[in-house]
Amino acid sequence: MDILNPTAVIGTNAWGGSLYGKAIRGSYVEDDIILDAMRVAKEEDIPLYDLARDYGLGKAQKMIGEFGTEDIFLSAKYTPFTHYKPGCVRKSLEKDLKDFKREYVDIYWLHLPTDVEEHLKEIIELYKEGKIRHIGVSNFTLEECKLSKRILDAAGIPLYGVQNHYSIICRDWEKNGLLAWCKENGILFWAWAVLEEGMLVDPRIKKKSPMKLTYRRKLKKLRKLYKIMIKVAERHEIKVPQVAISFCATKGVIPMCGCRKPYQVTDLAEAVKVRLTPGEMKRLEEVADEANVNIMGADIFRAFVRKKK
Numbered sequence: 001m002d003i004l005n006p007t008a009v010i011g012t013n014a015w016g017g018s019l020y021g022k023a024i025r026g027s028y029v030e031d032d033i034i035l036d037a038m039r040v041a042k043e044e045d046i047p048l049y050d051l052a053r054d055y056g057l058g059k060a061q062k063m064i065g066e067f068g069t070e071d072i073f074l075s076a077k078y079t080p081f082t083h084y085k086p087g088c089v090r091k092s093l094e095k096d097l098k099d100f101k102r103e104y105v106d107i108y109w110l111h112l113p114t115d116v117e118e119h120l121k122e123i124i125e126l127y128k129e130g131k132i133r134h135i136g137v138s139n140f141t142l143e144e145c146k147l148s149k150r151i152l153d154a155a156g157i158p159l160y161g162v163q164n165h166y167s168i169i170c171r172d173w174e175k176n177g178l179l180a181w182c183k184e185n186g187i188l189f190w191a192w193a194v195l196e197e198g199m200l201v202d203p204r205i206k207k208k209s210p211m212k213l214t215y216r217r218k219l220k221k222l223r224k225l226y227k228i229m230i231k232v233a234e235r236h237e238i239k240v241p242q243v244a245i246s247f248c249a250t251k252g253v254i255p256m257c258g259c260r261k262p263y264q265v266t267d268l269a270e271a272v273k274v275r276l277t278p279g280e281m282k283r284l285e286e287v288a289d290e291a292n293v294n295i296m297g298a299d300i301f302r303a304f305v306r307k308k309k
């Protein structure tokens, strides 16, 4: 796998302990099954994992460190919930590396646009020390991405990517020009919640999960979209959730999916090879826009951004 041109990313937010699995995700998945999923990811050549300190209620990072991080790629983040304090990023990254039992991370993201200049300067120091191979930003607006690029350009370091919310029903970053800007500047766009936490899967397969309670009311509004997704899936001989993934791949966006089972990794790897037709893309977009589901998409994390002092 080429880290500068990955086809898909495995999200680890759904990994975790038994209580977290049952209470939040609806079921607990044993470590052995996750390890099998990781084996499949290697076979499918998508051994790239997205992590953050709070994923799986703080367990995901420790789990991957225990599983072994040789021959895989790691993406980790600094989440600035408070204003910048000198050394804060270094301290956090050191803890991450301890969890990972590794000397470096492949990609390191500034998770929120708080004190962008100060945080990025410290991230740049860590990059120069070899602890970070590539730098990205997450949940940033176009203006904030441009600022980040200027700061990194001045240090002679490319902005690797932007990691924001994007799916068939959440295309704000495309509509407001961020996606096009990334493409023009050779910056990767990683899409999180491509399956909308299980909202964009097959509605005919009934599954109970506490997560579902958060979006149950919205499912009715998506009926027409599901019909189109089922038709597109049949035409390409793929599954319904794979349509949501192929939609991103067709857009040139890198889909991240929360995978904890081997079949989910296989679905992801297969779906990124499928390209939907312009007619299918247009129909999916039209019906998604008609549904107008409010998913607190593009700006879900803005509430955590601290205003400049």
Ligand SMILES: NC(=O)c1ccc[n+]([C@@H]2O[C@H](COP(=O)([O-])OP(=O)(O)OC[C@H]3O[C@@H](n4cnc5c(N)ncnc54)[C@H](OP(=O)(O)O)[C@@H]3O)[C@@H](O)[C@H]2O)c1
Binding pocket: 010, 011, 012, 013, 014, 025, 026, 050, 051, 138, 139, 163, 164, 191, 192, 193, 194, 195, 196, 197, 198, 201, 241, 256, 257, 258, 259, 260, 261, 263, 264, 265, 267, 268
């Ligand atoms: N940068 C950020 O601020 C940010 C924010 C949120 C997420 N993320 C990243 O994005 C990743 C993806 O988000 P997510 O995990 O929250 O949600 P997601 O990928 O949209 O949805 C995960 C859900 O989809 C289901 N699923 C996965 N593959 C499937 C398949 N092939 N068929 C049917 N169902 C499937 C899982 O089912 P099971 O429950 O059965 O496993 C799980 O319930 C995260 O893990 C994280 O790495 C980043």
